[in-house]
Amino acid sequence: MQLYSFCHSSTSQRVRIALALKGLDYDYLPVNLRAGEQRSAEHLQRNPGGSVPVLVTEDGQQLSQSLAIIDYLDRLYPKPQLIPTEPLARARVLEVANLIGADIHPLNNPRVLAYLSNTLQISTAQRQAWYEHWVLMGLGAVEQLLTRHGSGPYCFGEQPSLADCCVLPQVINAQRNKVDLTPFKRVLAVTQYCSEQPAFARSAAIFQPDYVE
Numbered sequence: 001m002q003l004y005s006f007c008h009s010s011t012s013q014r015v016r017i018a019l020a021l022k023g024l025d026y027d028y029l030p031v032n033l034r035a036g037e038q039r040s041a042e043h044l045q046r047n048p049g050g051s052v053p054v055l056v057t058e059d060g061q062q063l064s065q066s067l068a069i070i071d072y073l074d075r076l077y078p079k080p081q082l083i084p085t086e087p088l089a090r091a092r093v094l095e096v097a098n099l100i101g102a103d104i105h106p107l108n109n110p111r112v113l114a115y116l117s118n119t120l121q122i123s124t125a126q127r128q129a130w131y132e133h134w135v136l137m138g139l140g141a142v143e144q145l146l147t148r149h150g151s152g153p154y155c156f157g158e159q160p161s162l163a164d165c166c167v168l169p170q171v172i173n174a175q176r177n178k179v180d181l182t183p184f185k186r187v188l189a190v191t192q193y194c195s196e197q198p199a200f201a202r203s204a205a206i207f208q209p210d211y212v213e
């Protein structure tokens, strides 16, 4: 398999975590979002959505959308299972994954932040306020869901799930953008635990220390 990815992309990191948890080998193919490579004709051919990640499967299919990719991997390589089959457990995991994937991330995607700055000409402080507002609201909801329905050390018990694949990258992204997450104790405990586990740590090993969004 091949993974088109950007080192600091939280959606790509979700897939890197899932691949590492499942012990799957792949070729890492970088797409530099800072240089706009996601909008090149070559990349749009792979993914008309102009984003990363894109997984090229064993039989040459090009798949975009991190949650769809992880679902595909989970069906094909079910150990460890990241999306439970029991209906309520499954819904709880998808609830957190969608909160991050559908409610938080689209509002802080690089192209959205660039549109706010470059087209709508908002200031750096306003852009930061936008980022913080949506991240704090979203992670506040994740905190409550995990407190009500989860148990440690992962989001939902002793095994990692799709929820953990989503929480860690979103927290790293928020921390890189200097958002204070100290009120979110459960989210931070999960993040700390995950970041100490080899598969999660490997997914972050390619970060560039001086990268700024």
Ligand SMILES: N[C@@H](CCC(=O)N[C@@H](CS)C(=O)NCC(=O)O)C(=O)O
Pocket: 008, 009, 010, 011, 012, 033, 038, 050, 051, 052, 053, 064, 065, 066, 067, 101, 109, 110, 111, 112
């Ligand atoms: N819903 C998509 C979102 C993918 C996405 O937007 N990825 C970001 C990086 S985290 C991206 O490539 N953005 C391109 C851009 O902003 O131009 C997924 O989960 O894969």
